Amino acid sequence: MTTYPVRVHGRFDPAPNRWLWLVKWLLVVPHYLVLAFLWMAFGVVGLAAFVAIVVTGRYPRPLFDFALGVLRWTWRVAYYSFGALATDRYPPFSLGEEPDYPATLDIAYPERLSRGLVLVKWLLAIPHLLIVGVFLGGGGYLAFRAGEWAYSPAGGLVGLLVLIAGGVLLFTGRYPRGVFDFVLGMDRWALRVAAYVGLMTDAYPPFRFDTGGDEPGVATLDAPPPPAPSSGTAGRVVAAVVGVLLLLAGTGLSAAGALGLWADQTQRDATGAVTAPAQTLRTTGYAVELGTAEINWTEAGWAVGDDWLGAIGLRVDQDAFVGIGPTADVTRYLAGVDRDRVTGFGDQALYQHSTGTAPTAPPHAQPFWVSSGFGSLTWTAQPGDWTAVVMNADGSRVIDTPVVATATLPALAPVAWTAFGVGVLLLFLGGGLVLFAATRPTRPTRPTRPTRPTRPTRPTRPTAAVRTTIEGETHA
Structure with missing residues (x-):
């Protein structure tokens, strides 16, 4: 038996498909x-x-079995792809043992684990993690990066040698056995470290390079040829792909819904409006355009206006003018004016500058504003193209003021709940499809044929020589 509880095997195929x-x-x-x-x-x-x-x-046995299943799945995919490139048999979508697959992994279940050692395993494993980082390119099967567990199928020295093996295979049709043995040694080392850092064993990984497809000290018989793929393999692959897509969509929708519910419950001010973080506007020009809002009627006759946005508000310094007007009128008023247009908000606002002169008239004298004020405004959205502008009250240049946008958003809660509910439903559907694809179907056992009763053997006749002797003795 091997001296280490993590047993990694790989069956060598000398002539996989070269393409x-x-x-x-x-x-x-x-x-x-x-x-x-x-x-x-x-x-x-x-x-x-x-x-x-x-x-x-x-280590609770159900959790241990799941963790072992993830490592097994990872090892099979790595063995098929660029962690070894050593088989053409497509890996199954399974957390199970899959003993007939060319790559297998087993970890002896520990009945007891040290309570104190579990606190420092990550520290004790640092030398091994450095070595595995060289083997697998800073990722590996189990690495600790920025507080998150990360998976990397190939890279580093393993990726380089596998690429060389692929080139040799492409031109010669043969997988070089020496490269296979060396790559399996590095993969085996990485999986041992993965099991140790994953708290699945207390046995410290040996600083030993065990090459080849078999564990040291374990004699294995030649495995039987792989069984023919079942007719349901394609269906399970499709189920896995669709399930993953549903999981991705469900994750996005549920996260968006949760964010909307959080904003609805925690980001409203005393007036009930959702308040965006304050942004500071700075420009040496005469005006700042806050962009164009295009609000249209939908085919169903609904407006993305008061029913959805509610009352929209903008707050600036008391000595600054802020107004909202039709985009065409605002464009005519600011034509040829030295100004900036805000193209994006973040840690710092992004500006697009247009050089020009001073405006011909102060902003508050313009008749096209649908809502305006000094320091703040409130406006109920209507269909059309609208542009918001911030200027000094006297129309002078150099603007430096914070701006805060608010909206009552009466539709936020129902939209957020809908997105969250649909997202959770997609997560359940996607998870069910993935579990269906990952569950190995039970193969029906063939009925054994009844054994036929053995016929009694007939007594053999004596040969001629024996018969003559007997007759001679009888005659005498």
Whole structure:
């Protein structure tokens, strides 16, 4: 038996398809999408296991099986793609053992784990993590970056050697055995470190380079040829892809809905309006345009106006003028005026400057403003193209004022709840499809044929020589 509880095996295929490896990066995209979610769950499971080990000294078996399943799935995908490039058999969407697949991984379940050691494993593993970083290019199967667990299918020395093996395979049709043995040694080292850092064993990984497809000290028989793919494989791949897309859409919608609910409950001021963060406007010109808002009627006859936005407000310094007017009228008024147009808000506003002269008349004297004021304004949105402008009250240059936008947004709560509910529904549907794709179907066992009763053997006749002897003895 091997001396380390993490057992990594890979069955060598000397002559895989010489062209397939060129598109494997595309073929494994569905796996990468599923693994992204599985590794996020792996991190959550690791935190739960950490607490359980500290309290009870045991890694809960269901959590252990899930973590082992993620590592198995990861190893199979890496073995198929650019973590080894050593098989053409497409990896199954499964967290199970899959013993008939050319790449297998097993970790002995620990009955007891040290409560104190779990606190410092990350520190003890630093030398190994540095080595694995060289092997796998700073990522690896399990690395700790910026507080998040990260998965990397290939890179570093492994990626370089696998690329060389792919080139040799392309021109010769043979996978070089020496490269295979060396790559498997690095993959084995990385998976041992993954299990240790993932709290799945207390056995410290050995500083030993065990090359080859088999664990040291373990004799393996030649594996039987892989079974023919089942008829449901294509359907499960489609289910996995659709499930991942639903998970992505559900995550986005539910996150947007949660953000909207948070804004509705926490970002309203005393008047009930949702308040955006203050932005400071600075320009050496005479005016600042805040952009164009295009509000149109929809086909159903609904306006993106008062029913959705409610009352819109802008607040600036008391000595500054702020107004909203039709875009065409504002453009004519500011034609040839030295001004800035705000093209984006963030930590600092982004400006587009237009050189010119001073305006011909002060802003408050213009008749086209639908809403204006000194220091603030309130406006109920209507269909049309509108532009907001901030200027000094006397029309002078150099503007330096904060601006705060508000809106009552009466539709925020129902829209947020709808998005959140649809997102959760998509998450359930996507998760169900992924679980369906990841669950290995049970194969019906063939009925055994009844054994036929053995016929009694007939006594053999004596040969002629024996018969003569007997007859001779009888005659005597």
